[in-house]
Amino acid sequence: MGVELATGKAGFAEMEDVNFSDSELIYHVRDALRLVPLGDTDNYNQLIGVMHHTERLTPGEVALLVTSLKALSGAVSYIDIVHHWSLLSSIFGMSMWNYGPDVMDALVELIISLAASSGKYVDSCLHMLVSNFMPPPSFLELLKHPHGIARKDQVLYHVHSALRDIADLVPLAPLKLQDIITQRMPNIFTKEPLIVLYAENMLRLESGALGEVIGSMMLIAVVDRLIDLDVEIGWDEILQDDSSKGIFEMELEDVEGTADDTEKDSDELPIECLSRKNFAGNIVAEKLDSLMVLTFEHLNSCIEGGRLIQVFETLLQSFQKTVLTAYKSKFAQFVMFYACSLDPENCGVRFAKMLADIFMGIQSPLHRMSAVAYLASYLSRAKFLSASFVAIILERLVNWCFNYCQIQDGDINPEAHRVFYSGCQAIMYVLCFRMRSMICVPHLKSRLLLMPIETILKHPLNPLKVCLPSIVEEFLRQAKAARLFTVSETFVFNDLLESELSRAFGGMERLDMFFPFDPCLLKISDRFIRPNFVYWSLVRTSYDDDDEESSSDEDIAQNYVAGGNRENIADDEIAGSFEEHEIDLDEFDYSLNKMSITPKNSLKYRFGGELRRPMQMPSRIRPSTSPESL
Amino acid sequence: MEGLKVSDANLVVYVHPSKSKKVSEAILRELGSLLFKFSETFDGVLLAYDVNILSEVAKILPGIHPYFGVRLKAKLLLFYPKPDMILEGKVVKLGQQSIHVIVLGFSSAIITEEDIREEFIYKVKHGQEVFASTSYKQHKIKVGTIIRFLVKSFDEEILHVSGSLVPANTGCTDWLDKNLEDWSHTNRSTKKQRESEGRGEMEEHDKVTVDGKTFSLNTEHQIKKSKRRRSEDS
Incomplete structure (x- = not known):
């Protein structure tokens, strides 16, 4: 040992100076460890002292730390969980974020050796690595700078290579890891950068070598966290926020029996009373937004790696378990939407079929209604789905409803036949969006005309009276224009958004008013969704250009035949409109508002404006206006 | 190599009443959850199993959830390393x-x-x-x-x-x-x-x-x- 033992570490430092070989160092450390139970802890304490240097290490200290860590990896079999607990706990307490690559290398090597040396340390090692998913709080500021990001890449690289190596040596470690990761997952109150970083690590595991074993679990856990954040954002926040945009309020005062519905109360507040509650300032929403973007990017990398189909199966499972059963999820479902848009032929089709299967399956009514609400919204909003595919699914829905009517008789009974009514409403909702595109393609038109929609709607169960008046009204208008069928009975809805009956079939959960894929309100995520999204304002209804159509009906039909279907046209329109939006981001929100289907009780209308088109579609998410009304 | 054995086991698996329609699935799931874990009962790690349900009759446990016990005969492949093997x-x-x-x-x-x-x-x-x-x-x-x-x-x-x-x-x-x-x-x-x-x-x-x-x-x-x-x- 050295002569000048001023500080504890000097002994080690000096040892290095005299050029001890690696194995000699190892023997030295072994001796230090071996002496602990005998009461001689000097060298051992020096060793622990070395581990505790974290702040601003001099090159000498770094070298010392690296040497000690390396020597320890050679002596792991001498470490005893009882006698050397203080050493172990200081090793497990080290954060890689505080060190440079050399120390990280040595530390990772030690952790791997420890994990492989005995079953006792596997858990602690995994915990240590998982805790390195996130930096110490003091590091958060640095993450915004390039060298902070470089450090992050190094840490992540080391952590993940260590996890992989441990899994190679201890095949059952991933199972433990999976539990540890889900247990330690930060809750929704964690700061945004931390939770995002943690999720990034999870997704990295999903795409890494361990993905095969624990990947699906990681993905499910991330989606679960999305849901957690999602439900944290209340519906009234959204409603208030929107009405505070000051364009429109929903005309819920017209509905009878207002007092009993709390949801409505918030709507009824006069606009002026609502402080401008900026959604952008909502911390939860921002967290959710960042996590969604992370997930979208991950899905992008999946499709590049050619494994989206596989990942999508996991997403489907988690969707069925969590998103579908969560009460009116608002945002998390867009993960599915985006995945579908990346691979419409496989994922897009699979998703719609699964939803249809659930609706026609044997699950609980609420489950099925929820599924059909998703299906209707999805078929309407997904620009990447061809009209012919929509027609196929629609046909299944219609057939199911038709068969249902055949068996049932009796009168309107919203509660008993709620599944049926939700099915009918879905059919009408989809047709509001898609009718025009279908009737323009001759074979789809004939297919549509062959569907027994009329029989269903005119059945004594009378879905037209029960479903949301706004949808029924819009549907009837379009159906009439398209000469799909006409109703002799006149329906007077007085532009009601909802009616007593619709509320009855929607039940307490108000599934009658659930349109999951209404425009996404999260700013950054929306950029991913927008290109594949059908906005109501851009939908060409069957009555839109009645005049033209009457004169040149056939021409248009021919155009559509040439173009395959109307999606091409819609593409152009929407693409055009994006350019405008990009110009002024401030107006983005506003233009989004314009694009949602809305209760069309515009101010103009209320004050006797001439635009009396009854195009009132509900959108609880976004009570706003359509451009025609401005 | 030592440390592997096939055991004939008589088991009773308690199935939740909600699974009464899919008993065999529930049993396989129950046994599946034991795979690759050390079990004191078997004194080893379960690696594979082959199950025969002995009878259609199951004993129902009294209680809030009337679990029912299905009797099985199973062949279990076990890994049981012991010192000096x-x-x-x-x-x-x-x-x-x-x-x-x-x-x-x-x-x-x-x-x-x-x-x-x-x-x-x-x-x-x-x-x-x-x-x-x-x-x-x-x-x-x-x-x-x-x-x-x-x-x-x-x-x-x-x-x-x-x-x-x-x-x-x-x-x-x-x-x-x-x-x-x-x-x-x-x-x-x-x-x-x-x-x-x-x-x-x-x-x-x-x-x-x-x-x-x-x-x-x-x-x-x-x-x-x-x-x-x-x-x-x-």
Whole structure:
């Protein structure tokens, strides 16, 4: 040992100076460890002292730390969980974020050796690595700078290579890891950068070598966290926020029996009373937004790696378990939407079929209604789905409803036949969006005309009276224009958004008013969704250009035949409109508002404006206006 | 290799009433949840099962949830490493201080420097780390080699084996098989006998060392030494 033992570490430092070989160092450390139970802890304490240097290490200290860590990896079999607990706990307490690559290398090597040396340390090692998913709080500021990001890449690289190596040596470690990761997952109150970083690590595991074993679990856990954040954002926040945009309020005062519905109360507040509650300032929403973007990017990398189909199966499972059963999820479902848009032929089709299967399956009514609400919204909003595919699914829905009517008789009974009514409403909702595109393609038109929609709607169960008046009204208008069928009975809805009956079939959960894929309100995520999204304002209804159509009906039909279907046209329109939006981001929100289907009780209308088109579609998410009304 | 057995078990699986329509599925799920975990009841790790439901009649437990007990006859493949058994595994990592082995693809094992008999010395040959025997040139252990080793202890939670290469009948499987056959007929017969019998490996193990003279000397020396070391360690 050295002569000048001023500080504890000097002994080690000096040892290095005299050029001890690696194995000699190892023997030295072994001796230090071996002496602990005998009461001689000097060298051992020096060793622990070395581990505790974290702040601003001099090159000498770094070298010392690296040497000690390396020597320890050679002596792991001498470490005893009882006698050397203080050493172990200081090793497990080290954060890689505080060190440079050399120390990280040595530390990772030690952790791997420890994990492989005995079953006792596997858990602690995994915990240590998982805790390195996130930096110490003091590091958060640095993450915004390039060298902070470089450090992050190094840490992540080391952590993940260590996890992989441990899994190679201890095949059952991933199972433990999976539990540890889900247990330690930060809750929704964690700061945004931390939770995002943690999720990034999870997704990295999903795409890494361990993905095969624990990947699906990681993905499910991330989606679960999305849901957690999602439900944290209340519906009234959204409603208030929107009405505070000051364009429109929903005309819920017209509905009878207002007092009993709390949801409505918030709507009824006069606009002026609502402080401008900026959604952008909502911390939860921002967290959710960042996590969604992370997930979208991950899905992008999946499709590049050619494994989206596989990942999508996991997403489907988690969707069925969590998103579908969560009460009116608002945002998390867009993960599915985006995945579908990346691979419409496989994922897009699979998703719609699964939803249809659930609706026609044997699950609980609420489950099925929820599924059909998703299906209707999805078929309407997904620009990447061809009209012919929509027609196929629609046909299944219609057939199911038709068969249902055949068996049932009796009168309107919203509660008993709620599944049926939700099915009918879905059919009408989809047709509001898609009718025009279908009737323009001759074979789809004939297919549509062959569907027994009329029989269903005119059945004594009378879905037209029960479903949301706004949808029924819009549907009837379009159906009439398209000469799909006409109703002799006149329906007077007085532009009601909802009616007593619709509320009855929607039940307490108000599934009658659930349109999951209404425009996404999260700013950054929306950029991913927008290109594949059908906005109501851009939908060409069957009555839109009645005049033209009457004169040149056939021409248009021919155009559509040439173009395959109307999606091409819609593409152009929407693409055009994006350019405008990009110009002024401030107006983005506003233009989004314009694009949602809305209760069309515009101010103009209320004050006797001439635009009396009854195009009132509900959108609880976004009570706003359509451009025609401005 | 030892440590594997097939057990005939009479089991009662309690199924939740909600699963009453899919009993067989529920049973398989229940048994599936036991896979690759050490179970005290079976005294081993369940690797595979083959189930026969004995009767359609199940006993219903009184209680808030009327679970019902389905009686089964199952053949269970169990992995039950015990000290002094001989296991085989593939070397996945090798360094001066330790050899890391994976047994049957799921259980990890480590053999530390102290438990490698002195016959083997650590070398780096052509950039590859090996433990080579000084007595027999052909006897080498490197990454990818299947080795036979003795169980020292078994961590039931993570299924981690601590092993030893001290006895003479341990080492590279290929080499051992080839050379044990060459030595003597008695040797071979005892080996076969040992393989045919599952248990009582200690006695046979002794026979092996007695039969192969060179080995017997060597191992005794090693065992003594390792005992001494162990006592030092503790």
